[in-house]
Amino acid sequence: MTTQAWKIARALRLAILSAGALVFLAPYAWMLSTAMKPREEIFSSSLALIPERWAAVENFSKAFTRVPMLQLLMNGVIVCTVILVVQVLVALPCAYALAKLRFPGARALIAAIMLGLLVPIHATALPIYVALSGAGVLNTYFALAAPFLISVFAIFLFLQFFRAMPDDLINAARLDGMSELGIVLRVIVPNAWPAITAFSIFSVVAHWNDLFWPQIVVTETAMAPPPLGLIFFRAAEAGDDYGALMAATVVVTVPLLAAFLLAQRRFIEGITLSGLKG
Amino acid sequence: MTRIKTMLAGVALAASLASGALAETTLNVHYPMPGFFKDVMDKISKRFMEENPDIKINFVSPSPTYEEGLQLILRQAGTAEMPDVTFVGLNRLRVVAEREISVDLKPFVAKDGKMAEQGFSDNILKLAQFGGQQAGLAFATSNPIMYYNADLFRRVGANPDVPPKTWDEVIAIASKIKDLGDGIQSIDFRWQGDDWMFSALLFGAGGTMLTPDEKKVAFDGPEGLAAIRLLDRMVKEGGMPVLTKSNGEQAFAAGKIGFAFQTTGGLRNVINNVGEKFDLRTAPIPLLSPEKGHLPTGGNAAVMLTKDPAKQEAAWKFIKFAAGPYGASVVVPGTGYVPNNELAAKSSEYLGEFYQKNPLFKAGLEQMPKMVPWYAFPGSNGVKVTQTIVDNLSRVVEQKVAPEEALADTAREVQRLLPRK
């Protein structure tokens, strides 16, 4: 291929990517702009993104004072960490066993995991709520994390990933006299970083943003995760306080975005370390 | 075994907490829509605790909407998690009353003896009564009013100082506004969400939802027909667009809509969102029958949940305080609701002066004599009935069926959903 053709291909690629990026960014432009605007400027016939009067301070101070935002963010971090750690610890060995070991019931287990993928928390919320309420543990971090301690999604993701892993590696480890658990820890995990990182991103994102379950098990603001704080800016019947709502959304989203950027580097590091590439 | 241990630990913890302040009663209070009520609640509870140092108000995490608030209460009914006081939408009050989750306030009212002197007229008490129960005390009440954009009025040669008094006048002005172009639209009538604004048309024509014995649909009579035909005319002649609830609000705030018909409870928000963009006005909503017409009451009631007699005394005190003149004087300016307490409305100590200075708030106040309870359907299909009505209204607004057909369908479907007794 000539360099000329390369350049054209690259220009085309960049054009497509940039156009797509614009579409993806558009809502955020409005979100940021709204977070800077006073209420009377938010809905108007002009499409100006730059406010005439800046109200960022007003909106962001509302975001931090109307609700104990720092406490909420802290709660979010704790709950997401607990969920993620347990999910990975439980899912990794299980996925490995399903991918690389033959044992009776494995097929049935895979079927059960597929079934589990289909069951939304909305469906089983009531029985789980009743059980937690009966145990007297509502309004705790445990109640927030409990239904998500197992992630069938994680098992499924790791399973697909491990299946693609060469058997030679594992056989070699076995010949070295490593136990199966040892294989998981010393062979699988180092090679599975991309999958683990990818899953971590999904898990944290899902639970950081979950509104449905916290609303059911938490009634004390001291235990609430960030999205519950956002409802303080919504007033269904009479229209939301959009400026403050968007400011609060920015505050809730930024830590997650930062986490993603960090994970992304890890993601690449993990790939180079595992030697899967280049 | 472990459960017993957990319980014991819980009891011990509770005891240790309580011992810190022996004489104190703590009331757990739950409310919906914090975006709307948080400041109001904080202010009321602060004042209440100053006046009653032996009672502590503890707000549990609020619910985003009335519906979600109600779900929370129903889930927690009878458990230790249940709050002592909550605020329930007036149309859903019947649900908690029929399930005997709320405490009947009749004995408290009787014991008090002088409710009228404190501004709780019989009419106001009635807003929260079902089947002989006093399910709560109306806390924030509203009625539907007409918002209009005076700038657009002037552009079509209508006089904004003389707001239209009849629906015919509204439609005549609207049909001119819709021809202005530039994305300007005529009417935003809040038919979405629930049956409240349909009730406004129906009650305004003098109709009722069901027959007095609550066994049969009554909204398919001449009043209901007039109501739904009016909705049809708003679209056909007045050029009313099909908008979602939020889109309607947003377009009105942007100055792109002539009329908005919705609750006066949203007034403060509308004022904030409009700012100086245009000349915002309000007026009473026209009635199809000025003589026998009424208007539905929106809003919520303070409801007692605690069955503990010691707490009930404190809860009653708080409920009465919140629904009383001081509560109203906080709620009204902060939201746009009308005072649910006659003392508050009239006395200059509370709101008399406020209304002088804020004429936009007067439309709702003027309509207070017309207010009747927002009808709550009997049986367990209450909300479903509401949804059925809304679905059929949307068919009319989208011009998919003739209003007569939609009304007949609604009547048939609703009749099926009523308790068969």
Add this chain to the structure above:
Amino acid sequence: MDSIALPAGAQAETSDPAAAARRSEAFAGWRLAGPAVAFLVLLILLPTIAVIALSLTDFELGYDGIRFVGLDNYLELLEDRTFLIALGNTLTYTLVVTPLSVFLGLGAALLIEAEVRGRALFRTIYFLPVVSLLVAMATVWQYLLHPTIGPVNALLRLIGIAGPNWLGGSDTVLLSLALIGVWQAVGFNMVLFLAGLTAIPRELYAAAEVDRAAAAWDRFWLVTWPMLGPTTLFVVTISVINSVKVFETVSTLTQGGPNRASEVLLWTIYQEGFVYLRVGYASAMTVVFLATLMALMVLQYRALDRRVHYT
């Protein structure tokens, strides 16, 4: 234990070593899967069974009484127009969102992977919607898609098109929700595909280059696409499941309206169970929902799994 057994199984040929190896492998398998199985039973299986049990009763939230009603709830379901509409709408939504979000996700992943500079930036931008709180972003879309003051229709007007009444009209509402769904899901699928792409050994590409003229297109079909098999299967499965579970956008933006045009299954179930409070009936809906989904998945998996190539 298995550390001894396994090599032994590999070497020795006496006293049925194959059976011993199988046994020890089975034992190791169960030990590793054990915690997951326990949680699966406790947090998914038991609650699901509870839901099935509830579906045979007339349980209503807030009422004490609970009565066994057999299959009454299921019979009622057959005549429930709302449920049937929800079923149809959910299907339509899934049929739009799944293919679009999978192909766009794959496209984005391939383009980003090929790009050297700005890779991290694009990845972040496309991933933003996944990171954001959907309930809040739905409010943003509500404004962007506003028929008269919204930027989308303003742009369309610039090029002379009268924009549709996106979320307001019953003919366009489902499509609008689907577009928001695609916007949300592309980044998710993209990351999965990126993970899948990095797992493809570079030597394969080198081999392909030796083999044939290495046009990008050929390389894709020769190496990338077959090697992405497991990933694709996974992404499709997850996409279908996530689309069928659409809930937040509907509850924030349209509440199933206008006139049930955006009524979807989870919303209907939520309405029945938590708003109309008929938990028994809602449970029956849930069971039917799960059964349908399960049947679909089994079919899809059977059909695709065979064609997928594992190394």
